[in-house]
Amino acid sequence: MDRPLLNRRLAEFGTTIFAEMSALAVRTGSLNLGQGFPDADGPEEVREAAVRALRDGRGNQYPPGPGIPELRTAVAAHQERFYGHLGLAYDPDTEVLVTAGATEAIAAALLALLEPGDEVVALEPYYDSYAACIAMAGGRRVPVTLRAEPESGTYRLDLDELRDAVTDDTRLLLLNTPHNPTGTVLTREELSAIAALAVERDLLVITDEVYEHLVFEGEHLPLASFPGMRDRTVTISSAGKTFSFTGWKVGWVTAAPELITAVRSAKQFLTYVSAGPFQYAVAEALALPDAYYTGLRDDLRAKRDVLAAGLADAGFRVFRPAGTYFITTDIRPLGAELSQDGDGFAFCRALPERAGVVAIPNAVFYDHKDQGTPFVRFAFCKSIEVLQEAAGRLKALTAG
Numbered sequence: 001m002d003r004p005l006l007n008r009r010l011a012e013f014g015t016t017i018f019a020e021m022s023a024l025a026v027r028t029g030s031l032n033l034g035q036g037f038p039d040a041d042g043p044e045e046v047r048e049a050a051v052r053a054l055r056d057g058r059g060n061q062y063p064p065g066p067g068i069p070e071l072r073t074a075v076a077a078h079q080e081r082f083y084g085h086l087g088l089a090y091d092p093d094t095e096v097l098v099t100a101g102a103t104e105a106i107a108a109a110l111l112a113l114l115e116p117g118d119e120v121v122a123l124e125p126y127y128d129s130y131a132a133c134i135a136m137a138g139g140r141r142v143p144v145t146l147r148a149e150p151e152s153g154t155y156r157l158d159l160d161e162l163r164d165a166v167t168d169d170t171r172l173l174l175l176n177t178p179h180n181p182t183g184t185v186l187t188r189e190e191l192s193a194i195a196a197l198a199v200e201r202d203l204l205v206i207t208d209e210v211y212e213h214l215v216f217e218g219e220h221l222p223l224a225s226f227p228g229m230r231d232r233t234v235t236i237s238s239a240g241k242t243f244s245f246t247g248w249k250v251g252w253v254t255a256a257p258e259l260i261t262a263v264r265s266a267k268q269f270l271t272y273v274s275a276g277p278f279q280y281a282v283a284e285a286l287a288l289p290d291a292y293y294t295g296l297r298d299d300l301r302a303k304r305d306v307l308a309a310g311l312a313d314a315g316f317r318v319f320r321p322a323g324t325y326f327i328t329t330d331i332r333p334l335g336a337e338l339s340q341d342g343d344g345f346a347f348c349r350a351l352p353e354r355a356g357v358v359a360i361p362n363a364v365f366y367d368h369k370d371q372g373t374p375f376v377r378f379a380f381c382k383s384i385e386v387l388q389e390a391a392g393r394l395k396a397l398t399a400g
Contacts, residue, residue: 183321310391
């Protein structure tokens with residue numbers, strides 16, 4: 001057969017770096033700080049809720065296409081509980097859609113809302129599925145780069161650059177806040193400017209808000225709550241990061257009825273339905289008391305601080321995240337030899353053998369690879385003991 005077996009628009013993505021690095025972690029017995037999955041399961045009462053649903057025969061067959069009513073009601077109640085003071089409220093029957101995790105929600109939204117040739121403006125670096133899903137939808141991605149600021153140890157969005165990126169061919173903005181991999185939490189002023197731009201240019205916006213409860217500095221403000229945004233914003237979240245059940249793949253979309261109808265039309269030809277028994281458990285999880293959410297945030301903030309201090313002590317330049325599971329570091333201060341001449345890919349591929357730790361090169365999240373080359377991401381959603389051990393291994397590497 002002469003024709004390639006993989007669609008040319010997807011061929012550029014190939015096997016993900018996550019699979020490669022996870023395989024290296026297994027082969028070398030390394031501590032895997034590459035992928036963002038916790039090393040402990042979520043609340044026992046939520047696990048028990050899933051077991052009860054299985055035993056009671058709830059969800060063992062196809063659940064309703066939009067998601068079970070209990071979960072859609074719980075999602076709507078969750079939105080009102082945390083963001084009702086901002087004026088956000090959704091009808092569970094017409095404005096909530098359950099998906100197979102946030103990744104499917106992103107794919108279904110892009111497939112539904114884009115026509116071939118439409119431009120999608122996204123903040124770079126971005127989660128790798130964004131690029132693949134835009135390609136599958138026939139769209140053209142237009143990156144706007146978040147700039148590293150070594151002096152402040154943060155990343156910043158240039159709003160003028162964002163405005164200049166919008167053309168007559170721009171269909172939508174794809175945002176992620178809190179932001180993976182940089183840990184940036186967009187401010188009220190930034191979100192207000194983005195909302196004004198979307199209204200001015202009549203753009204749709206997809207917001208990936210899976211880290212909404214993992215904000216350590218600042219506050220999470222849903223873009224849909226800003227003037228003129230509710231009817232043009234598709235908001236996405238999931239149970240994976242909030243409840244430490246990344247394997248359950250239960251996500252959801254909230255949006256105006258016409259947007260939900262469009263996204264559901266695409267979603268039904270992807271997974272159709274998924275995770276029946278887990279949907280009942282997540283409905284109960286969303287009703288956990290405020291103490292659960294504050295405890296999760298405080299626990300992860302402490303873990304962030306442990307790993308950030310360890311990385312800085314080992315010689316990395318640390319960009320302290322305001323949210324998410326991840327810390328971005330600049331490897332160049334380690335010196336040319338240890339940093340592989342500032343090449344994040346080479347550094348990460350060598351690190352398991354050299355130090356018994358796995359990380360992810362940030363360049364994989366960039367169109368402009370040179371912008372991400374010297375940066376490496378570490379996940380801190382692990383036990384304190386694992387983080388301390390990883391920090392010690394890295395310190396021994398750099399001290400040697």
